[in-house]
Amino acid sequence: EVQLVESGGGLVQPGGSLRLSCAASGFTFSSYSINWVRQAPGKGLEWVSYISSSSSTIYYADSVKGRFTISRDNAKNSLFLQMNSLRAEDTAVYYCAKDPFGVGATSFDYWGQGTLVTVSS
Amino acid sequence: QSVLTQPPSASGTPGQRVTISCSGGSSNIGSNTVNWFQQLPGTAPKLLIYSNDQRPSGVPDRFSGSKSGNTASLTISGLQAEDEADYYCAAWGDSLSGYVFGTGTKVTVL
Numbered sequence: 001e002v003q004l005v006e007s008g009g010g011l012v013q014p015g016g017s018l019r020l021s022c023a024a025s026g027f028t029f030s031s032y033s034i035n036w037v038r039q040a041p042g043k044g045l046e047w048v049s050y051i052s053s054s055s056s057t058i059y060y061a062d063s064v065k066g067r068f069t070i071s072r073d074n075a076k077n078s079l080f081l082q083m084n085s086l087r088a089e090d091t092a093v094y095y096c097a098k099d100p101f102g103v104g105a106t107s108f109d110y111w112g113q114g115t116l117v118t119v120s121s
Numbered sequence: 122q123s124v125l126t127q128p129p130s131a132s133g134t135p136g137q138r139v140t141i142s143c144s145g146g147s148s149n150i151g152s153n154t155v156n157w158f159q160q161l162p163g164t165a166p167k168l169l170i171y172s173n174d175q176r177p178s179g180v181p182d183r184f185s186g187s188k189s190g191n192t193a194s195l196t197i198s199g200l201q202a203e204d205e206a207d208y209y210c211a212a213w214g215d216s217l218s219g220y221v222f223g224t225g226t227k228v229t230v231l
Contacts, residue, residue, distance in 0.1 A: 035220065037166075044123065045158070045166060045209050047220040059219045095165055101172075106213045106220050107156045109177060111165040 002026040002110045004096050009115030016086050016119070022079035022096030022112055030054075030074035033099040035108060036081050038092035038117075048094070049081065050103070057103065064090075086119045093117075124149060125210055125223035132229040133200045141226045143193040143210030149221055153213040155193040157186055160207045169208070170195060197228070205230045 008020040022034070036048040049070040050059040058070055069082040079096050093116050097108035126144045133139045143155065157170035168177050170186035173193065183199045193210055210223035 044207075044225040045160075045211075045222040047211075047222060050220065061219055062217075104213050105154050105172065107154075107168060107171040107211075108158070108166070109168050109171070111167070113165055 002098065004098065004110055004112035006094060006096055006112040006115035009094065009117045011118045011120065012086055013121050014087060014119055017082070017084045018086065018117060020081040020083065020094055020115060020117070022081075024077045024079065024096075024098070027098070027110075029072075029077040033057075033102050033106070034072065034079045035097050035099055035106070036070060036079075037095045037097055037108070037111075038090075039095070039114075040089075040092040043092075046092070050099070050106070051079070052102065059103075083117070086117075088119050091117060091119045123224045124214065124218065124221050125212065127208075127210060127223040127226045129224070130227045130229065132231055133197075134231045135200055135202060137200050139197045139200055139228060141195045141208055141210075141228070143195070143223050145191050145193070145212060145221075147191060148218070149191075149212045149214040150188065150193055151191040152215075155186065155188050155210055155212045157184075157193075157195045158209045158211065160209065162206070166209065200228075200230055202230050204228060 005023045067085045093114040095114045098110040154172045158166040159169045160166040173188040174186045214221045
């Protein structure tokens with residue numbers, strides 16, 4: 001059974017940092033691209049970042065470019081999101097999502113349960 | 122800011138057909154495949170349609186997708202109470218915009 005489990009969310013002050021993790025199981029993690037998607041309270045879905053299976057291709061949404069860094073450790077079946085210079089507008093539930101196809105045909109066939117990040121003083 | 126436009130709401134009685142539109146541009150829907158996601162209250166989104174019109178295993182065949190030019194559509198044929206949820210279209214944009222989601226449509230079963 002495919003499972004994605006996010007962790008690392010919490011309350012952080014504006015300007016602070018947080019590192020999210022996504023532990024994967026039930027599939028060959030090293031063969032698939034993975035994405036981060038977020039959803040602010042009561043709002044719609046927003047794509048955050050993409051990383052290819054080998055980490056050779058990485059993309060970010062303009063809203064997080066220069067502040068967030070996506071990475072992965074295929075040996076540990078884990079995905080990460082380092083979030084720096086956090087702002088109130090980064091408050092959201094953050095999901096990791098498996099991509100079966102990759103750039104151009106990107107889709108998300110499995111999602112984690114999400115982890116809540118709250119940026120507030 | 123979403124670049125794919127959906128109607129904010131849609132509704133129907135049980136058994137009716139409901140269609141949700143998703144309007145984009147040549148750099149996203151016009152160039153790449155479209156996916157649809159269903160999000161029930163308090164849960165993570167679920168893939169409903171991928172590659173414009175393909176249903177993942179386990180998705181009822183009352184859900185169907187189509188694409189023409191820069192517009193995509195999701196149709197629910199035979200609306201059921203458990204279909205009450207938020208629905209999002211999505212597609213890859215380009216290397217600058219990345220992956221883009223629609224504005225979302227809340228479907229209500231009357």
